[in-house]
Amino acid sequence: MLKSLYSGISGMKGFQTKLDVIGNNVANVNTVGFKKGRVIFQDIINQNIAGATAPTTQSGGVNPKQIGLGSKISSIDTIHTPGSPMTTNVGTDLAIDGDAFFVVTPDDPNKNGASYLTKAGNFTRDANGNLVNSNGYFVSGVYGTASPKDKVAINITDYTVPDPADPTKTITLKFTSYSIDSEGYINVKDEAGNSGKLAFDGTNYYLNSDPAKPNDNISLATAVVSNPGGLEKVGNTMFVVTGNAEAGGKLTIDRIQNNSGGTIISGILEMSNVDLTEEFTEMIVAQRGFQANARTITTSDSILEEVVNLKR
Template identity: 45%
Template sequence: MLRSMYSGIAGMRGFQTQLDIVGNNIANVNTVGFKKGRVTFQDMMSQTVAGASAPTGIRGGVNAQQVGLGSQIGSIDNIHTQGNRQTTNRALDLALEGDGMFVFATGIALDANAVDIADVNLQYSRAGNLYLDDFGYIVNPNGQYLLGVNGLTAEVEGQEPDNITVGAEQATRIRIPESASSFSIQGDGTVIYIDANNQTQEAGQIMLANFSNPGGLEKVGSNMYRSSVNDGMVGTNGIPQLIAPETQGVAQIVSGALEMSNVDLAEEFTDMIVGQRGFQANTRIITTSDEILQELVNLKR
């Protein structure tokens, strides 16, 4: 059989994957905190028809003769560039300007006290659309608790404030009491509220996790990421070091705004056209190869 037919099949498979990535990007063009994907290609192994030969005293060198056998997926990347900021003027809408991610946790009981972080499910996100639950804790749309440190959380139903051991630090959920008349979140993550006596109180400080290779994080859906062995987490033994905003090179928190998707529609439509034409061109290779085979079969006639 003709090599070109199999090369065409490999090309069609690769461009189909590219169109899948482009379609997902376009579908999430308005998703808060979404980071676009990108696919790259690389050539497959080549069949050596004739090897190279070195020059001699009477003849020059000859290059190798190789026939390529198509293309394959080289990588599928998550591009963690800064997304555009959309102003909402809602106090619990937070955008990150710079590196870092919010840290969210599940698996914390309301009566927990000094829970080891190894027993807690941690996930990370750039999506800062946050809410208050029935007890006043700051959570994301999935009900996962936003983590901070040094929280002055009031007792819930007579129980002591809960902490999570993170190395030498104490991470905590952040709770705004029901008696608070108003609250605000500063650029360094500090959550401030006005109590019933019209006094300013601190509910805690939102902390961030940072990764030297955020492209190594794994998407788990719902705008969330989980750690992998190749994300370059700043921390030890898979436990993140919680970093205060505006320190150690991590992001500033902007309250009243959201970081939107970093998808560029013009770029995606261009990639879609290129992918479509590449797919069509590879189908033409298969069609042409089939016509050549048909001519060979008809030689007997």
């Protein structure tokens, strides 16, 4: 059988995959924090008809004669270029101007369960006052001086303080407002007019206005990986770390100013980094490539038909 038949099939399969990736990119053109994919091809093995011959004093060199046997997918890369910012003016909509990722977990962060990375900062407060993402995953915070930092849920509801009238008793004060600054700290104000940063002492949340205790202050947990392309997509605009994203597959979670991950911007969302102009151009290339490979198969079939009909 003609080798071009199988070469054409391999090319069609490759361009089918490329169209699948392009279709997913276009479908997520308005997905918050989405990172587009890219397909890279490479050739398969070559059949050597004749090897190369080195030049001698009597004759010149001869190049090798080889026939390629088609193409295959070399890689499907995730491109981590920044997406376009969209202003929302919502205090819990956050974007990172830098390389860091937000850290979310399906379990209480205090339990040190599975951690996922995301660029989608469309967070909200649930009925219990926890900062969560659109899937109900807890947005992780960090506090303390340990390395890696201790994780904690970001709970913005109320806290207890000694009763001014009777120090043996306590009263509960609710947080009436809050904001998230560029370093990920949660600035809070309570109903008594006290202001400070949301803090955690290992047991209880409280309003910290004491500059001598900065390590108790909670800031949004962030992580920076050596090779973002090595992260594995797990759906819901989230990634999980792999051994090729970070050495040993270990994720180091810290404050954003400690891992040089950039700055956090409140009231803005990072949108998809898909460029429709580029995607539609690549779609045309993939379509024509698929058609050209199909024509290779059709032409090969015509040649085989002629061979079969040589003797009638």
